[in-house]
Amino acid sequence: MAGRREIIVNLGTSHVSVCIFSFNDEQIKLSDFVHKTTKPQSSDEEQWMDSVRETLSEICKENKIKGPAKLILPGSKLLSKTLRVPKVESTKQRQVVSYELGQKMPFPLTEMTWDFQVIDDDGIEQEILAFAVKPRFTEELCKIAYDCGLLPTHLCPSAILDHKVLVNYRSLEQYHEKALVNIGAKTTTLLFSNPSGFLVRTINLGGSSLTDSIAENFGISFDKAEELKINYLENRLNANATDPALEILRTLTHNFFNKIGQEISRSIVTYKRLKKGKSPECILASGNSTASSSLVKFLEESQQLPVFNFDPLEMLELEETFDENHSKIPFIISEPLGFAILISKQENALNLIPKKSIKELNFKRKKVYLSIASFCIALLPIFTIFKTLRIEEDLLNYSNDLKRDLDLNNNKLENLNSKKSSLDTYENYNIKIYEFLKQLDHSNKILYSQTRFINSLQNLTQSEGINNIWIDSIKYLESFTDSVNASVGIQDNTALTPINITGRYLVELNDVNKIDPSSRRNNLIDSNSLVQESLTQGITDIPQVASLTKTVFSTEGKGDLFNRYFTHFELELTLDLSK
Secondary structure, three states: OOOEEEEEEEEOOOEEEEEEEEEEOOEEEEEEEEEEEOOOOOOOHHHHHHHHHHHHHHHHHHHOOOEEEEEEEOHHHOEEEEEEEEOOOHHHHHHHHHHHHHHHOOOOHHHOEEEEEEEEEOOOEEEEEEEEEOHHHHHHHHHHHHHOOEEEEEEEEOOOHHHHHHOOOHHHOOOOOEEEEEEOOOOEEEEEEEOOEEEEEEEOOOHHHHHHHHHHHHOOOHHHHHHHHHHHHOOOOOOOOOOHHHHHHHHHHHHHHHHHHHHHHHHHHHHHHHOOOOOOOEEEEEOHHHHOHHHHHHHHHHHOOOEEEOOHHHHOEEOOOOOOOOOOHHHHOHHHHHHHHHHHOOOOOOOOOOHHHHHHHHHHHHHHHHHHHHHHHHHHHHHHHHHHHHHHHHHHHHHHHHHHHHHHHHHHHHOOOOHHHHHHHHHHHHHHHHHHHHHHHHHHHHHHHHHHHHHHHHHHHOOOOOOOEEEEEEEEOOOHHHHHHHHOOOOOOOOEEEEEEEEEEEOOOOOHHHOOHHHHHHHHHHHHHHHHHHHHHHHHOOOOEEEEEEEEEEOOOOOEHHHHOEEEEEEEEEEEOOO
Protein backbone atom coordinates (compact mmCIF):
# COMPACT_ATOMS: atom_id res chain seq x y z
CA MET A 1 0.00 0.00 0.00
CA ALA A 2 2.99 2.31 -0.41
CA GLY A 3 1.89 5.77 -1.43
CA ARG A 4 -1.80 4.99 -0.98
CA ARG A 5 -4.04 7.99 -0.27
CA GLU A 6 -7.56 7.92 1.19
CA ILE A 7 -10.12 10.70 1.59
CA ILE A 8 -12.46 10.22 4.58
CA VAL A 9 -15.38 12.63 5.02
CA ASN A 10 -17.04 12.87 8.45
CA LEU A 11 -20.61 14.17 8.04
CA GLY A 12 -21.42 15.27 11.58
CA THR A 13 -24.64 16.82 12.81
CA SER A 14 -22.96 20.16 13.45
CA HIS A 15 -19.82 19.94 11.31
CA VAL A 16 -18.26 18.52 8.17
CA SER A 17 -14.61 17.49 8.23
CA VAL A 18 -12.40 16.01 5.52
CA CYS A 19 -9.31 13.99 6.51
CA ILE A 20 -6.72 12.86 3.99
CA PHE A 21 -4.63 9.91 5.19
CA SER A 22 -1.59 8.36 3.52
CA PHE A 23 -0.53 4.75 4.14
CA ASN A 24 2.85 3.05 4.07
CA ASP A 25 2.43 -0.63 4.98
CA GLU A 26 0.44 -0.37 8.26
CA GLN A 27 1.75 3.10 9.13
CA ILE A 28 -0.89 5.85 8.96
CA LYS A 29 -0.08 9.52 8.40
CA LEU A 30 -2.47 12.47 8.47
CA SER A 31 -1.73 14.53 5.35
CA ASP A 32 -4.49 17.12 5.59
CA PHE A 33 -7.47 18.07 7.73
CA VAL A 34 -10.24 20.51 6.83
CA HIS A 35 -13.10 21.32 9.22
CA LYS A 36 -16.14 23.56 8.91
CA THR A 37 -18.86 24.02 11.51
CA THR A 38 -22.51 23.94 10.47
CA LYS A 39 -25.61 24.86 12.43
CA PRO A 40 -27.27 21.72 13.85
CA GLN A 41 -30.75 21.44 12.35
CA SER A 42 -33.68 20.25 14.45
CA SER A 43 -34.94 17.06 12.85
CA ASP A 44 -35.39 18.35 9.32
CA GLU A 45 -33.57 15.96 7.04
CA GLU A 46 -33.74 18.32 4.04
CA GLN A 47 -32.18 21.20 5.98
CA TRP A 48 -29.34 18.97 7.14
CA MET A 49 -28.81 17.79 3.55
CA ASP A 50 -28.69 21.39 2.31
CA SER A 51 -26.18 22.28 5.03
CA VAL A 52 -23.98 19.29 4.12
CA ARG A 53 -24.18 20.15 0.41
CA GLU A 54 -23.15 23.76 0.97
CA THR A 55 -20.36 23.02 3.46
CA LEU A 56 -18.85 20.06 1.60
CA SER A 57 -18.92 21.99 -1.68
CA GLU A 58 -17.01 24.86 -0.06
CA ILE A 59 -14.40 22.50 1.42
CA CYS A 60 -13.79 20.63 -1.84
CA LYS A 61 -13.68 23.78 -3.95
CA GLU A 62 -11.41 25.78 -1.64
CA ASN A 63 -8.98 22.90 -1.03
CA LYS A 64 -9.22 21.28 -4.50
CA ILE A 65 -10.22 17.91 -3.03
CA LYS A 66 -11.57 15.28 -5.41
CA GLY A 67 -11.45 11.52 -6.02
CA PRO A 68 -12.80 8.36 -4.34
CA ALA A 69 -13.94 9.02 -0.77
CA LYS A 70 -15.35 7.17 2.22
CA LEU A 71 -18.21 8.84 4.10
CA ILE A 72 -19.09 8.61 7.81
CA LEU A 73 -22.74 9.10 8.80
CA PRO A 74 -23.78 10.39 12.26
CA GLY A 75 -25.79 8.10 14.53
CA SER A 76 -28.71 10.56 14.64
CA LYS A 77 -29.45 9.84 10.98
CA LEU A 78 -29.60 6.04 11.37
CA LEU A 79 -31.80 3.36 12.85
CA SER A 80 -29.69 1.06 15.05
CA LYS A 81 -30.56 -2.12 16.93
CA THR A 82 -28.58 -4.47 19.17
CA LEU A 83 -29.60 -8.14 18.84
CA ARG A 84 -28.59 -11.47 20.33
CA VAL A 85 -28.80 -14.27 17.79
CA PRO A 86 -27.66 -17.91 17.77
CA LYS A 87 -24.20 -18.47 16.38
CA VAL A 88 -24.53 -20.12 12.95
CA GLU A 89 -22.40 -20.68 9.88
CA SER A 90 -21.24 -17.49 8.19
CA THR A 91 -23.26 -18.36 5.06
CA LYS A 92 -26.49 -18.37 7.10
CA GLN A 93 -25.59 -15.51 9.44
CA ARG A 94 -27.15 -12.71 7.36
CA GLN A 95 -30.39 -14.68 6.96
CA VAL A 96 -30.71 -15.15 10.74
CA VAL A 97 -29.91 -11.49 11.44
CA SER A 98 -32.39 -10.41 8.75
CA TYR A 99 -35.20 -12.37 10.40
CA GLU A 100 -34.48 -11.07 13.92
CA LEU A 101 -33.91 -7.50 12.75
CA GLY A 102 -37.12 -7.51 10.72
CA GLN A 103 -39.09 -8.13 13.94
CA LYS A 104 -37.68 -5.00 15.63
CA MET A 105 -37.47 -2.44 12.85
CA PRO A 106 -40.36 0.02 12.35
CA PHE A 107 -40.09 -0.40 8.57
CA PRO A 108 -39.81 -3.54 6.38
CA LEU A 109 -36.17 -4.44 5.72
CA THR A 110 -36.96 -4.66 2.00
CA GLU A 111 -37.44 -0.90 2.05
CA MET A 112 -34.15 -0.24 3.86
CA THR A 113 -30.42 -0.51 3.23
CA TRP A 114 -28.87 -2.28 6.20
CA ASP A 115 -25.68 -3.90 7.43
CA PHE A 116 -24.42 -5.37 10.70
CA GLN A 117 -21.35 -6.24 12.75
CA VAL A 118 -20.68 -8.86 15.41
CA ILE A 119 -19.71 -7.01 18.60
CA ASP A 120 -19.52 -9.94 21.04
CA ASP A 121 -19.32 -13.72 20.70
CA ASP A 122 -19.47 -16.24 23.57
CA GLY A 123 -19.37 -19.27 21.27
CA ILE A 124 -23.11 -19.97 21.61
CA GLU A 125 -24.71 -16.62 20.88
CA GLN A 126 -23.52 -13.55 19.07
CA GLU A 127 -24.32 -9.96 19.89
CA ILE A 128 -25.07 -8.05 16.73
CA LEU A 129 -25.11 -4.30 16.13
CA ALA A 130 -27.20 -3.51 13.05
CA PHE A 131 -27.80 -0.23 11.23
CA ALA A 132 -30.45 0.63 8.66
CA VAL A 133 -31.28 3.68 6.58
CA LYS A 134 -33.64 4.51 3.72
CA PRO A 135 -31.99 4.07 0.29
CA ARG A 136 -33.31 7.45 -0.85
CA PHE A 137 -31.34 9.13 1.94
CA THR A 138 -28.04 7.44 1.07
CA GLU A 139 -28.55 7.98 -2.67
CA GLU A 140 -29.04 11.70 -2.07
CA LEU A 141 -25.86 11.84 0.06
CA CYS A 142 -23.92 10.03 -2.67
CA LYS A 143 -25.22 12.51 -5.26
CA ILE A 144 -24.15 15.45 -3.07
CA ALA A 145 -20.64 13.99 -2.71
CA TYR A 146 -20.44 13.22 -6.45
CA ASP A 147 -21.50 16.78 -7.34
CA CYS A 148 -18.68 18.06 -5.09
CA GLY A 149 -16.10 16.04 -7.05
CA LEU A 150 -15.98 13.00 -4.76
CA LEU A 151 -16.78 9.39 -5.69
CA PRO A 152 -18.35 7.71 -2.61
CA THR A 153 -17.24 4.10 -2.11
CA HIS A 154 -18.43 3.54 1.49
CA LEU A 155 -21.04 5.02 3.83
CA CYS A 156 -20.22 3.79 7.32
CA PRO A 157 -21.99 4.47 10.67
CA SER A 158 -19.86 6.52 13.04
CA ALA A 159 -20.76 4.55 16.20
CA ILE A 160 -18.54 1.52 15.47
CA LEU A 161 -15.44 3.40 14.30
CA ASP A 162 -14.45 4.73 17.74
CA HIS A 163 -13.98 1.14 18.93
CA LYS A 164 -11.28 0.50 16.32
CA VAL A 165 -9.29 3.44 17.71
CA LEU A 166 -9.96 2.49 21.32
CA VAL A 167 -8.57 -1.06 21.03
CA ASN A 168 -5.35 0.37 19.54
CA TYR A 169 -5.09 3.20 22.11
CA ARG A 170 -1.99 2.37 24.14
CA SER A 171 -2.16 5.20 26.71
CA LEU A 172 -4.66 3.38 28.97
CA GLU A 173 -3.65 -0.28 28.54
CA GLN A 174 -3.86 -0.83 32.32
CA TYR A 175 -7.67 -0.48 32.15
CA HIS A 176 -9.47 -3.53 30.74
CA GLU A 177 -13.00 -2.14 30.97
CA LYS A 178 -13.30 1.30 29.34
CA ALA A 179 -16.19 3.59 28.41
CA LEU A 180 -15.87 6.18 25.65
CA VAL A 181 -18.37 9.06 25.90
CA ASN A 182 -18.68 10.88 22.56
CA ILE A 183 -20.94 13.91 23.08
CA GLY A 184 -22.03 15.33 19.75
CA ALA A 185 -24.48 18.03 18.78
CA LYS A 186 -27.65 15.91 18.67
CA THR A 187 -26.70 12.58 20.25
CA THR A 188 -24.28 11.13 22.76
CA THR A 189 -22.68 7.79 21.93
CA LEU A 190 -21.44 5.51 24.72
CA LEU A 191 -18.97 2.84 23.69
CA PHE A 192 -18.20 0.17 26.30
CA SER A 193 -15.08 -1.79 25.41
CA ASN A 194 -13.62 -4.92 26.99
CA PRO A 195 -11.24 -7.67 25.80
CA SER A 196 -14.12 -9.86 24.48
CA GLY A 197 -15.94 -7.18 22.46
CA PHE A 198 -17.81 -3.90 22.75
CA LEU A 199 -21.28 -2.46 23.25
CA VAL A 200 -22.73 0.75 21.80
CA ARG A 201 -25.52 2.85 23.31
CA THR A 202 -26.91 6.03 21.72
CA ILE A 203 -28.53 8.76 23.87
CA ASN A 204 -30.73 11.31 22.11
CA LEU A 205 -29.17 14.23 23.95
CA GLY A 206 -26.29 16.40 22.76
CA GLY A 207 -24.66 19.80 23.10
CA SER A 208 -27.19 21.57 20.89
CA SER A 209 -29.97 20.93 23.44
CA LEU A 210 -28.17 23.29 25.86
CA THR A 211 -27.82 25.81 23.04
CA ASP A 212 -31.55 25.54 22.30
CA SER A 213 -32.38 26.15 25.99
CA ILE A 214 -30.15 29.26 26.09
CA ALA A 215 -31.69 30.61 22.87
CA GLU A 216 -35.23 30.05 24.20
CA ASN A 217 -34.59 31.63 27.64
CA PHE A 218 -32.74 34.69 26.32
CA GLY A 219 -34.80 35.11 23.13
CA ILE A 220 -31.72 35.12 20.87
CA SER A 221 -30.73 33.26 17.69
CA PHE A 222 -29.15 29.82 17.74
CA ASP A 223 -25.77 31.18 16.55
CA LYS A 224 -25.62 33.79 19.31
CA ALA A 225 -26.73 31.21 21.90
CA GLU A 226 -23.94 28.86 20.75
CA GLU A 227 -21.38 31.64 21.13
CA LEU A 228 -22.73 32.54 24.58
CA LYS A 229 -22.60 28.86 25.67
CA ILE A 230 -18.98 28.43 24.57
CA ASN A 231 -17.87 31.67 26.25
CA TYR A 232 -19.57 30.64 29.49
CA LEU A 233 -18.18 27.10 29.55
CA GLU A 234 -14.68 28.39 28.84
CA ASN A 235 -14.96 31.19 31.46
CA ARG A 236 -14.60 33.98 28.92
CA LEU A 237 -17.66 36.01 30.02
CA ASN A 238 -16.93 39.41 31.52
CA ALA A 239 -20.10 39.49 33.64
CA ASN A 240 -20.83 40.54 37.20
CA ALA A 241 -21.28 37.63 39.58
CA THR A 242 -24.67 39.04 40.63
CA ASP A 243 -25.91 39.33 37.03
CA PRO A 244 -29.28 37.46 36.74
CA ALA A 245 -28.32 36.31 33.24
CA LEU A 246 -25.27 34.54 34.67
CA GLU A 247 -27.49 32.71 37.17
CA ILE A 248 -29.80 31.58 34.32
CA LEU A 249 -26.78 30.26 32.39
CA ARG A 250 -25.54 28.45 35.48
CA THR A 251 -28.96 26.82 36.02
CA LEU A 252 -29.39 25.78 32.39
CA THR A 253 -25.86 24.32 32.28
CA HIS A 254 -26.35 22.49 35.58
CA ASN A 255 -29.64 20.96 34.31
CA PHE A 256 -27.97 19.86 31.06
CA PHE A 257 -25.01 18.31 32.91
CA ASN A 258 -27.42 16.48 35.23
CA LYS A 259 -29.37 15.02 32.29
CA ILE A 260 -26.17 13.85 30.62
CA GLY A 261 -24.93 12.37 33.91
CA GLN A 262 -28.23 10.55 34.55
CA GLU A 263 -28.30 9.05 31.05
CA ILE A 264 -24.69 7.91 31.32
CA SER A 265 -25.35 6.39 34.76
CA ARG A 266 -28.42 4.57 33.42
CA SER A 267 -26.39 3.20 30.49
CA ILE A 268 -23.62 2.00 32.85
CA VAL A 269 -26.21 0.21 35.00
CA THR A 270 -27.62 -1.48 31.88
CA TYR A 271 -24.10 -2.50 30.86
CA LYS A 272 -23.40 -3.99 34.30
CA ARG A 273 -26.61 -6.00 34.11
CA LEU A 274 -25.77 -7.35 30.65
CA LYS A 275 -22.15 -8.13 31.55
CA LYS A 276 -23.00 -9.75 34.91
CA GLY A 277 -21.55 -7.08 37.18
CA LYS A 278 -18.66 -5.82 35.08
CA SER A 279 -18.41 -2.04 34.92
CA PRO A 280 -16.09 0.54 33.31
CA GLU A 281 -12.84 1.28 35.13
CA CYS A 282 -12.38 4.65 33.42
CA ILE A 283 -14.13 7.06 31.05
CA LEU A 284 -12.67 8.68 27.95
CA ALA A 285 -14.31 11.90 26.74
CA SER A 286 -14.57 12.71 23.06
CA GLY A 287 -16.68 14.90 20.76
CA ASN A 288 -17.00 18.64 20.23
CA SER A 289 -18.95 19.19 23.46
CA THR A 290 -16.21 17.64 25.64
CA ALA A 291 -13.80 20.40 24.66
CA SER A 292 -15.09 22.14 27.81
CA SER A 293 -13.06 21.29 30.92
CA SER A 294 -16.12 21.91 33.11
CA LEU A 295 -18.05 19.08 31.47
CA VAL A 296 -15.12 16.67 31.88
CA LYS A 297 -14.83 17.67 35.54
CA PHE A 298 -18.58 17.11 36.05
CA LEU A 299 -18.36 13.60 34.52
CA GLU A 300 -15.52 12.72 36.87
CA GLU A 301 -17.49 13.87 39.93
CA SER A 302 -20.86 12.38 38.93
CA GLN A 303 -19.57 8.96 37.84
CA GLN A 304 -16.85 8.62 40.49
CA LEU A 305 -14.45 7.33 37.82
CA PRO A 306 -11.24 8.71 36.36
CA VAL A 307 -12.06 10.70 33.20
CA PHE A 308 -9.46 11.31 30.46
CA ASN A 309 -9.60 13.38 27.31
CA PHE A 310 -9.46 10.99 24.36
CA ASP A 311 -6.63 12.22 22.10
CA PRO A 312 -6.20 9.92 19.05
CA LEU A 313 -3.49 12.22 17.68
CA GLU A 314 -1.07 10.31 19.92
CA MET A 315 -1.52 7.35 17.54
CA LEU A 316 -0.90 9.37 14.36
CA GLU A 317 2.12 10.61 12.49
CA LEU A 318 1.68 13.96 10.75
CA GLU A 319 3.09 14.80 7.33
CA GLU A 320 5.83 17.43 7.38
CA THR A 321 3.58 19.81 5.42
CA PHE A 322 0.63 19.37 7.81
CA ASP A 323 -0.70 22.49 9.51
CA GLU A 324 -1.29 21.68 13.20
CA ASN A 325 -3.31 24.82 13.93
CA HIS A 326 -6.54 22.87 14.41
CA SER A 327 -7.60 22.93 18.04
CA LYS A 328 -10.63 20.72 17.37
CA ILE A 329 -8.71 17.82 15.80
CA PRO A 330 -8.40 15.67 18.99
CA PHE A 331 -12.16 15.90 19.60
CA ILE A 332 -13.40 14.90 16.12
CA ILE A 333 -10.59 12.83 14.55
CA SER A 334 -11.38 9.51 16.27
CA GLU A 335 -14.05 8.32 13.80
CA PRO A 336 -12.05 9.10 10.61
CA LEU A 337 -8.99 7.52 12.25
CA GLY A 338 -11.03 4.39 13.04
CA PHE A 339 -11.92 4.13 9.35
CA ALA A 340 -8.24 4.63 8.42
CA ILE A 341 -7.23 1.78 10.76
CA LEU A 342 -9.78 -0.51 9.07
CA ILE A 343 -8.25 0.38 5.69
CA SER A 344 -4.66 -0.14 6.86
CA LYS A 345 -5.51 -3.58 8.26
CA GLN A 346 -7.52 -4.42 5.12
CA GLU A 347 -10.61 -5.19 7.18
CA ASN A 348 -14.13 -4.90 5.79
CA ALA A 349 -16.18 -1.89 6.91
CA LEU A 350 -19.95 -1.63 7.12
CA ASN A 351 -21.35 -0.08 3.97
CA LEU A 352 -24.85 1.40 3.76
CA ILE A 353 -24.63 2.44 0.11
CA PRO A 354 -27.11 0.33 -1.94
CA LYS A 355 -25.40 -2.03 -4.39
CA LYS A 356 -27.33 -0.41 -7.23
CA SER A 357 -25.89 3.01 -6.32
CA ILE A 358 -22.34 1.59 -6.13
CA LYS A 359 -22.67 0.21 -9.68
CA GLU A 360 -24.09 3.52 -10.94
CA LEU A 361 -21.26 5.50 -9.34
CA ASN A 362 -18.62 3.14 -10.76
CA PHE A 363 -20.19 3.50 -14.20
CA LYS A 364 -20.12 7.30 -13.88
CA ARG A 365 -16.43 7.04 -13.08
CA LYS A 366 -15.80 4.86 -16.14
CA LYS A 367 -18.07 6.88 -18.41
CA VAL A 368 -15.44 9.56 -18.97
CA TYR A 369 -12.84 6.98 -20.02
CA LEU A 370 -15.35 5.13 -22.21
CA SER A 371 -16.32 8.39 -23.92
CA ILE A 372 -12.68 9.21 -24.61
CA ALA A 373 -12.01 5.68 -25.91
CA SER A 374 -15.09 5.80 -28.16
CA PHE A 375 -14.04 9.19 -29.48
CA CYS A 376 -10.53 7.91 -30.25
CA ILE A 377 -11.92 4.83 -32.02
CA ALA A 378 -14.29 7.03 -34.00
CA LEU A 379 -11.31 9.13 -35.14
CA LEU A 380 -9.28 6.15 -36.38
CA PRO A 381 -10.82 6.00 -39.91
CA ILE A 382 -10.06 9.71 -40.40
CA PHE A 383 -6.31 9.08 -40.55
CA THR A 384 -6.84 6.33 -43.12
CA ILE A 385 -9.07 8.64 -45.14
CA PHE A 386 -6.41 11.36 -45.09
CA LYS A 387 -3.81 8.88 -46.32
CA THR A 388 -6.14 7.68 -49.06
CA LEU A 389 -6.88 11.28 -50.08
CA ARG A 390 -3.18 11.93 -50.45
CA ILE A 391 -2.87 8.83 -52.64
CA GLU A 392 -5.85 9.99 -54.69
CA GLU A 393 -4.31 13.45 -55.04
CA ASP A 394 -1.10 11.89 -56.35
CA LEU A 395 -3.10 9.82 -58.81
CA LEU A 396 -5.04 12.90 -59.96
CA ASN A 397 -1.78 14.77 -60.49
CA TYR A 398 -0.58 11.81 -62.48
CA SER A 399 -3.80 11.93 -64.47
CA ASN A 400 -3.23 15.61 -65.23
CA ASP A 401 0.26 14.78 -66.39
CA LEU A 402 -1.22 12.14 -68.68
CA LYS A 403 -3.61 14.72 -70.10
CA ARG A 404 -0.75 17.05 -70.85
CA ASP A 405 1.07 14.16 -72.55
CA LEU A 406 -2.08 13.50 -74.53
CA ASP A 407 -2.25 17.09 -75.71
CA LEU A 408 1.36 16.90 -76.86
CA ASN A 409 0.66 13.64 -78.64
CA ASN A 410 -2.41 15.16 -80.28
CA ASN A 411 -0.27 17.96 -81.62
CA LYS A 412 2.16 15.41 -82.97
CA LEU A 413 -0.66 13.35 -84.47
CA GLU A 414 -1.82 16.38 -86.43
CA ASN A 415 1.58 16.39 -88.10
CA LEU A 416 1.56 12.69 -88.81
CA ASN A 417 0.19 11.51 -92.09
CA SER A 418 0.42 7.88 -91.21
CA LYS A 419 -2.67 6.26 -89.57
CA LYS A 420 -0.40 3.60 -88.09
CA SER A 421 1.54 6.20 -86.11
CA SER A 422 -1.73 7.68 -84.86
CA LEU A 423 -2.98 4.26 -83.68
CA ASP A 424 0.29 3.51 -81.89
CA THR A 425 0.05 6.81 -80.01
CA TYR A 426 -3.52 6.12 -78.86
CA GLU A 427 -2.57 2.59 -77.85
CA ASN A 428 0.14 3.91 -75.49
CA TYR A 429 -2.35 6.33 -73.99
CA ASN A 430 -4.89 3.56 -73.34
CA ILE A 431 -2.29 1.44 -71.57
CA LYS A 432 -1.51 4.30 -69.19
CA ILE A 433 -5.21 4.87 -68.48
CA TYR A 434 -5.64 1.17 -67.70
CA GLU A 435 -2.73 1.23 -65.21
CA PHE A 436 -4.21 4.31 -63.54
CA LEU A 437 -7.64 2.67 -63.17
CA LYS A 438 -6.01 -0.52 -61.90
CA GLN A 439 -4.19 1.40 -59.13
CA LEU A 440 -7.33 3.32 -58.20
CA ASP A 441 -9.38 0.12 -57.97
CA HIS A 442 -6.75 -1.59 -55.79
CA SER A 443 -6.50 1.35 -53.37
CA ASN A 444 -10.28 1.38 -52.97
CA LYS A 445 -10.30 -2.33 -52.10
CA ILE A 446 -7.58 -1.82 -49.46
CA LEU A 447 -9.49 1.11 -47.96
CA TYR A 448 -12.68 -0.99 -47.77
CA SER A 449 -10.78 -3.87 -46.11
CA GLN A 450 -9.22 -1.41 -43.64
CA THR A 451 -12.66 -0.04 -42.69
CA ARG A 452 -14.04 -3.59 -42.18
CA PHE A 453 -11.15 -4.38 -39.83
CA ILE A 454 -11.81 -1.25 -37.71
CA ASN A 455 -15.54 -2.11 -37.53
CA SER A 456 -14.77 -5.70 -36.51
CA LEU A 457 -12.40 -4.43 -33.80
CA GLN A 458 -15.05 -2.03 -32.48
CA ASN A 459 -17.69 -4.82 -32.41
CA LEU A 460 -15.23 -7.02 -30.49
CA THR A 461 -14.99 -4.42 -27.66
CA GLN A 462 -18.76 -4.63 -27.25
CA SER A 463 -19.04 -8.44 -27.30
CA GLU A 464 -20.06 -10.54 -24.29
CA GLY A 465 -17.25 -11.40 -21.89
CA ILE A 466 -14.91 -8.55 -22.89
CA ASN A 467 -17.18 -5.52 -22.93
CA ASN A 468 -15.17 -3.68 -20.23
CA ILE A 469 -12.26 -2.94 -22.60
CA TRP A 470 -10.78 0.15 -24.14
CA ILE A 471 -8.06 0.59 -26.77
CA ASP A 472 -5.30 3.12 -26.08
CA SER A 473 -3.49 3.08 -29.43
CA ILE A 474 -3.40 1.48 -32.91
CA LYS A 475 -0.12 1.97 -34.75
CA TYR A 476 1.03 0.80 -38.20
CA LEU A 477 4.54 -0.60 -37.99
CA GLU A 478 5.26 0.55 -41.55
CA SER A 479 3.82 3.19 -43.86
CA PHE A 480 0.32 2.36 -45.02
CA THR A 481 1.08 4.10 -48.36
CA ASP A 482 4.17 1.90 -48.80
CA SER A 483 2.02 -1.22 -48.28
CA VAL A 484 -0.45 -0.04 -50.92
CA ASN A 485 2.22 0.91 -53.45
CA ALA A 486 4.12 -2.32 -52.85
CA SER A 487 1.10 -4.41 -53.77
CA VAL A 488 0.02 -2.41 -56.83
CA GLY A 489 1.07 -3.93 -60.15
CA ILE A 490 2.19 -7.25 -58.66
CA GLN A 491 -0.36 -9.87 -59.67
CA ASP A 492 -1.76 -12.26 -56.96
CA ASN A 493 0.23 -10.65 -54.13
CA THR A 494 -1.50 -9.80 -50.80
CA ALA A 495 -1.11 -6.43 -49.03
CA LEU A 496 0.35 -7.58 -45.71
CA THR A 497 0.57 -4.78 -43.11
CA PRO A 498 1.99 -5.20 -39.56
CA ILE A 499 0.02 -3.35 -36.85
CA ASN A 500 0.41 -2.77 -33.07
CA ILE A 501 -2.58 -2.48 -30.71
CA THR A 502 -2.39 -1.53 -27.01
CA GLY A 503 -5.18 -1.14 -24.46
CA ARG A 504 -6.66 -2.27 -21.15
CA TYR A 505 -9.62 -4.23 -19.90
CA LEU A 506 -11.39 -4.52 -16.55
CA VAL A 507 -11.71 -7.81 -14.72
CA GLU A 508 -14.99 -7.97 -12.79
CA LEU A 509 -15.76 -10.03 -9.69
CA ASN A 510 -19.30 -10.44 -8.38
CA ASP A 511 -19.76 -9.52 -4.71
CA VAL A 512 -16.11 -8.59 -4.31
CA ASN A 513 -16.67 -7.64 -0.61
CA LYS A 514 -17.85 -11.19 0.16
CA ILE A 515 -14.87 -12.94 -1.37
CA ASP A 516 -12.24 -14.01 1.07
CA PRO A 517 -9.07 -11.91 0.49
CA SER A 518 -6.94 -15.07 0.32
CA SER A 519 -8.96 -16.42 -2.63
CA ARG A 520 -9.63 -13.12 -4.36
CA ARG A 521 -6.22 -13.25 -6.11
CA ASN A 522 -6.96 -16.68 -7.63
CA ASN A 523 -10.44 -15.55 -8.67
CA LEU A 524 -8.94 -12.48 -10.35
CA ILE A 525 -6.36 -14.63 -12.20
CA ASP A 526 -9.08 -17.05 -13.41
CA SER A 527 -11.35 -14.23 -14.58
CA ASN A 528 -8.39 -12.51 -16.26
CA SER A 529 -7.52 -15.73 -18.14
CA LEU A 530 -11.08 -16.00 -19.50
CA VAL A 531 -11.05 -12.42 -20.78
CA GLN A 532 -7.53 -12.92 -22.20
CA GLU A 533 -8.61 -16.03 -24.14
CA SER A 534 -11.77 -14.32 -25.42
CA LEU A 535 -9.80 -11.27 -26.58
CA THR A 536 -7.09 -13.33 -28.33
CA GLN A 537 -9.66 -15.57 -30.01
CA GLY A 538 -11.77 -12.58 -31.04
CA ILE A 539 -8.78 -10.83 -32.67
CA THR A 540 -7.75 -14.02 -34.48
CA ASP A 541 -11.28 -14.52 -35.87
CA ILE A 542 -11.30 -11.14 -37.65
CA PRO A 543 -11.06 -11.99 -41.41
CA GLN A 544 -8.43 -9.33 -42.13
CA VAL A 545 -6.01 -10.70 -39.49
CA ALA A 546 -3.46 -12.89 -41.25
CA SER A 547 -1.45 -13.75 -38.15
CA LEU A 548 -1.03 -12.76 -34.48
CA THR A 549 2.72 -12.32 -34.00
CA LYS A 550 2.93 -10.97 -30.46
CA THR A 551 0.69 -11.06 -27.36
CA VAL A 552 1.69 -9.37 -24.09
CA PHE A 553 -0.70 -9.17 -21.10
CA SER A 554 0.51 -7.16 -18.06
CA THR A 555 -1.29 -7.61 -14.72
CA GLU A 556 1.33 -5.48 -12.92
CA GLY A 557 3.33 -2.45 -13.97
CA LYS A 558 1.28 -1.11 -16.88
CA GLY A 559 -1.66 -3.10 -15.50
CA ASP A 560 -2.99 -3.33 -11.94
CA LEU A 561 -5.07 -6.51 -11.67
CA PHE A 562 -4.95 -7.10 -7.91
CA ASN A 563 -5.65 -3.55 -6.72
CA ARG A 564 -7.63 -1.82 -9.46
CA TYR A 565 -8.84 -4.87 -11.42
CA PHE A 566 -7.49 -4.04 -14.87
CA THR A 567 -4.93 -5.69 -17.22
CA HIS A 568 -2.82 -3.96 -19.88
CA PHE A 569 -2.33 -5.73 -23.21
CA GLU A 570 -0.16 -5.24 -26.30
CA LEU A 571 -0.80 -7.16 -29.55
CA GLU A 572 1.13 -7.22 -32.81
CA LEU A 573 -0.63 -8.68 -35.83
CA THR A 574 -0.36 -8.77 -39.57
CA LEU A 575 -3.32 -7.57 -41.67
CA ASP A 576 -4.15 -9.01 -45.05
CA LEU A 577 -5.85 -5.99 -46.65
CA SER A 578 -6.67 -7.90 -49.81
CA LYS A 579 -9.63 -9.58 -48.05
